[in-house]
Structures are given as C-alpha cells and as structure tokens.
Amino acid sequence: MVGQLTQDMIREIQRAVPAYAQPLEGHFGAIMVAGVEQSVLRIMDTIGIGGTPDENWANVFRQLGRVEFGEGRSLDCLQTAYRVGGRVAWRHLAAWGQQQRLPTAMLTVAAEAIFAYVDEISTLSIEGYTAAQAQSVGVIERCRRRLVELILSEPPASMATITKLAATARWRVPDQVAVVVIEPAADGGGDELTGPGLHEDVLTDFDGDMPCLVMSDPQRQLRGLREQLRGRRAVIGPMVSLREAATSLRWARRAMSLVHRGIIDDGPVTWCRDHLSTLWLLADEFLVRELLKRTLAPLQDLTVKQRARTAETLLAWLETRGSAPEIAERLAIHPQTVRYRMRQVEKLFGDQLADPDSRLDLEIALRAHRLLWPTDRAPEAGRPERREVPARAS
Numbered sequence: 001m002v003g004q005l006t007q008d009m010i011r012e013i014q015r016a017v018p019a020y021a022q023p024l025e026g027h028f029g030a031i032m033v034a035g036v037e038q039s040v041l042r043i044m045d046t047i048g049i050g051g052t053p054d055e056n057w058a059n060v061f062r063q064l065g066r067v068e069f070g071e072g073r074s075l076d077c078l079q080t081a082y083r084v085g086g087r088v089a090w091r092h093l094a095a096w097g098q099q100q101r102l103p104t105a106m107l108t109v110a111a112e113a114i115f116a117y118v119d120e121i122s123t124l125s126i127e128g129y130t131a132a133q134a135q136s137v138g139v140i141e142r143c144r145r146r147l148v149e150l151i152l153s154e155p156p157a158s159m160a161t162i163t164k165l166a167a168t169a170r171w172r173v174p175d176q177v178a179v180v181v182i183e184p185a186a187d188g189g190g191d192e193l194t195g196p197g198l199h200e201d202v203l204t205d206f207d208g209d210m211p212c213l214v215m216s217d218p219q220r221q222l223r224g225l226r227e228q229l230r231g232r233r234a235v236i237g238p239m240v241s242l243r244e245a246a247t248s249l250r251w252a253r254r255a256m257s258l259v260h261r262g263i264i265d266d267g268p269v270t271w272c273r274d275h276l277s278t279l280w281l282l283a284d285e286f287l288v289r290e291l292l293k294r295t296l297a298p299l300q301d302l303t304v305k306q307r308a309r310t311a312e313t314l315l316a317w318l319e320t321r322g323s324a325p326e327i328a329e330r331l332a333i334h335p336q337t338v339r340y341r342m343r344q345v346e347k348l349f350g351d352q353l354a355d356p357d358s359r360l361d362l363e364i365a366l367r368a369h370r371l372l373w374p375t376d377r378a379p380e381a382g383r384p385e386r387r388e389v390p391a392r393a394s
Contacts, residue, residue, distance in 0.1 A: 004092075005040050005088070005089065005092050006033070006036050006037050006040050008088050008092065009036050009039070009040070009084075009085045009088045009089070010033070010036055012084050012085075012087075012088050013036075013081045013084050013085060016080060016081070016084045017077050017080050017081050017084070019073060019077045020077065020081065034060060035060060035061070035064050036085065038057060038060045038061075039085060039089075039117075039121065040089070058124050061121045061124035061125050061128070062124050062125065062127055062128030062131070063128055064078060064125050064128065065078065065124070065125035065126060065127065065128030065129035065130075065131075065132065066128040066129065066131070066132040068125070068129055069128075069129050069132040069133055069136065070132065075125065075126060075129055078122075078125055079122050079125075082118045082121055082122050082125075083118060085118070086114050086115055086117070086118040089114050090110075090111055090114050090115075093107075093110050093111075093114070094107060094111075097110070139168070140168070140169055140170055143165055143168045143169035144169045144171065144203055144204070145205070145207075146165060146169075147162065147165050147166060147169050147171060147203060148203045148204070148205045148214060149205075150162055150165065151177075151203070151214060151242065151245045151246075152179070152205070152212075152214075152245055152246050152249055153246065154246045156242075156243050156245065156246065159242075159243070162242070170200075171201065171203060172201060172216075173242065174216035174242065175241065175242065176216065176239050176240060176241055176242065177214050177215060177216050177239070177240065177241075177242055177245050177248065178214075178215055178216075178218045178236050178237050178238065178239045178240070178248050178252075179212050179213070179214055179215075179237040179245055179248040179249040179252050180212060180213040180214075180215055180218060180222070180234055180235065180236050180237065180252065181210050181211070181212050181234065181235045181237070181249070181252040181253055181255075181256050182210070182211040182212065182213065182229070182232060182233075182234050183210070183232040183233040183234070183256065184209070184210060184211065184232075185232065199215075199220075199221045201216060201221070202214065202215050202221055210253060210256065212249060212252070214245060215236075218236050222234070222236070222269065229268060231268075233256065233259060233266070233267070233268060233269075233270065234268065234269045234270070235252045235253075235255045235256045235259065235269075235270045235271075235272065236252065236269065236270070236271045236272060236273075237249060237250075237251050237252030237255075237272050238251055238272050238273060238276075239273075248272075251272050251279060252272060254279060254283075255270060255272050255275060255279060256270075258275075258278065258279075258282065263278065263282070263371050263372065264278060278371060281364065281367060281368050281371065282368065282371060282372070285372075288365075288368045288372070291361065291364065291365050291368070292365050292368065292369060295358075295361045295362055295364075295365040296311070296362075296365055296366070296369070298348040298349055299311060299348065309341060310341060310344055310345060310348070311366055311369060312331065313327065313331065313338060313341040313342065313345065314345050314349075314362065314366060315363065315366040315367070315370065316330050316331055317342065317345070318359060318362060318363040318366065319363070324336075324338040324339050324342070325338075349362070
C-alpha cells in the first residue's frame with residue numbers, strides 16, 4: 001500500500017504543479033521521492049494516535065523548504081503539492097476504510113489527522129525556507145560589500161573574479177557604471193540609504209569617509225533616492241567601463257570638494273559631466289598656481305583693484321577677440337574704458353598677446369583664477385583665498 005500510495009501522490013503532484021513535472025532523476029528526484037515516502041510513512045505510523053515529531057523526519061521537510069528557496073521558487077508550489085498529497089492520501093484511506101467497513105467516526109478522525117499533518121509539514125517547510133532566506137540575505141550583503149571593494153580597488157580585481165562574486169551577490173554585471181558620492185550625514189548619524197528608493201541593482205559602500213553608490217543607470221536609479229538624501233548633496237561621477245569605476249569615484253570626490261568650496265555651483269545633485277572643463281582645469285591646483293605665478297606675473301605690481309579689472313578685461317578679449325564696443329557690452333562698461341585697459345594690457349604683456357601658446361596659457365590661467373577666487377577679490381600672489389560653502393544639515 002505504501003508503494004502504491006507514494007506513486008499515486010507523485011503522479012498527482014506532478015500533474016497539479018508544473019514546476020515538479022520533470023523526470024524523477026538526480027537530486028530533484030531523490031528529494032521528491034524521499035519527501036513523499038516520509039509523508040506516507042508518517043501518516044501510517046501516527047494516524048489517529050499522534051506522536052512526538054522526530055527531528056530527522058522534521059528536517060526532511062525543512063530541507064524541502066530550503067530547496068525551494070535555492071531553486072528561486074516561492075512556497076506556493078510546495079504547499080500545493082502538500083494539499084494534493086493530502087487529498088490523494090484521503091482518497092486511498094477512504095477507499096480502504098470502506099472495504100474494511102470502518103465506522104464513519106473513525107474515518108472522520110483519519111481525515112482530520114491527514115489535514116493536520118499537511119499543516120504540520122507546511123509549517124516545517126516554511127521554517128526551512130525562512131532560514132535559507134535569512135542566511136542568503138546575510139551572504140548576499142557580505143558579497144555585495146566585497147564586490148564594491150573589488151570594483152573600486154586600484155587596480156580592480158579581474159573580471160572573472162568580479163563576475164563570479166556578482167553571481168553570488170545577485171548583481172547583474174553592467175558594461176558601464178557611474179559612482180555616486182553622497183555627503184556624510186552632518187549629525188554623524190547612520191549613512192545608509194534604504195527603502196524603495198534604492199534599486200536592487202545598486203551597490204553601496206557606507207563604510208568610508210564619504211558614502212558612495214555604484215550605479216549602471218544613475219538617471220533612472222536616482223529618481224527614488226532624492227527624498228532620502230534629506231538635504232545632503234550627491235555627486236555623480238562620469239560613466240566609465242566597470243574596470244574604471246575607481247576613476248569615476250575619484251572625480252566624483254573631487255567634484256564634491258569643489259562644490260563644498262563654492263567653485264562648482266551648489267545643488268542637491270551634481271553631475272560631473274556638466275563640469276568637465278572645471279574638473280580638468282583644476283585637476284592639479286599646484287600646477288595651476290605655478291601657471292598663475294608665471295603667466296600673470298606682469299600684474300603683480302598693480303593694486304588689487306587694478307589687477308582684478310585688468311585680468312577681467314584681458315580674459316574677455318581672449319575669449320571673444322572682439323572690438324572695444326563688444327567687450328564693453330560684455331563687461332557692462334564704457335568702450336573707452338576698454339580701450340584704456342587694453343593699452344595697459346599691451347604694455348604689460350607685449351609680444352605674449354601675439355603668440356598663440358602664450359595666449360592659451362593666459363586664458364587657462366585667467367579662467368582658473370576666475371574659478372578659484374571671486375572676481376572682486378583678487379588674491380595676493382601665492383596666497384589664494386578659497387571660497388567655502390558650509391555642509392548642509394541632514
């Protein structure tokens with residue numbers, strides 16, 4: 001009877017649950033048959049008398065729950081299989097009871113026992129499923145943290161290593177990424193950003209001095225994140241190949257520092273792509289200062305106001321190569337004032353104005369000067385006064 005009941009249960013379960021409608025071979029077949037056989041034997045041993053659950057028996061059904069999670073299925077398939085198995089067991093038992101002319105009261109007790117048993121094994125499988133899920137979440141989180149480390153290291157880990165770890169971390173490896181730097185919380189509180197605004201395909205690193213996110217599509221993935229920033233700034237680094245993620249991080253951090261200093265316009269979200277020339281121009285401030293010292297040396301004998309006005313006029317001329325009226329309109333001054341200032345420029349810089357390389361150096365130096373210091377506060381040579389923008393409150 002046990003063998004026939006087992007076969008009938010398996011056949012009916014496979015008919016009712018498409019996910020199980022496969023040949024009973026290998027690991028799947030062994031688990032399927034073992035689970036059904038254990039169910040049948042347990043019913044036969046305890047029906048009507050109950051009994052203390054055996055731990056080995058209970059582990060069979062906990063393991064079935066773990067297997068379902070590992071296969072990426074919900075518990076619906078397994079619970080449907082249990083209900084179908086219970087109905088098949090009842091049909092067999094009812095037919096046998098009628099042949100034996102058992103009292104209706106006894107059959108009722110048997111029916112209740114079967115369906116109580118279905119509830120019992122369902123509970124055990126839920127325990128196994130939940131335990132596997134909790135364990136998996138912990139493993140996934142550890143893998144994702146390690147994955148960020150490997151991607152952002154210089155040099156990065158090999159693609160084979162990253163791809164293997166990404167599979168465990170359940171992260172689809174993209175062709176390109178951008179690293180987003182988040183301003184730390186001003187109150188020193190937790191930096192983690194969670195909830196529905198953060199996509200599952202976003203990697204996070206909240207352990208460093210400046211939290212960061214690795215995104216494959218920041219335009220889309222940032223939409224739900226803005227509210228969670230709560231006044232904190234975010235800077236999106238350039239889109240780069242995955243192996244250049246550390247470069248995106250470096251430029252995002254650089255841009256964040258320029259935002260704090262007021263050199264890049266302040267805003268809740270800043271894109272490096274919108275400030276590439278500024279980032280390039282100020283990539284090495286030591287060299288910028290050296291260029292300023294050498295190129296703008298003729299201005300050093302002027303007063304602070306004279307230096308500012310002469311530099312402003314010279315830059316306008318270099319940028320436009322326009323006439324005095326055009327430059328005057330740009331600077332909102334009188335054309336005659338422009339002519340006067342340009343005569344001073346010619347005296348100070350002489351042949352440099354005719355040399356293309358010298359003009360380029362002058363324009364770069366003056367543009368950097370304008371970025372680093374307000375136009376109405378020219379610095380003393382070698383003593384820059386930087387603008388500072390206070391960090392936002394969280």
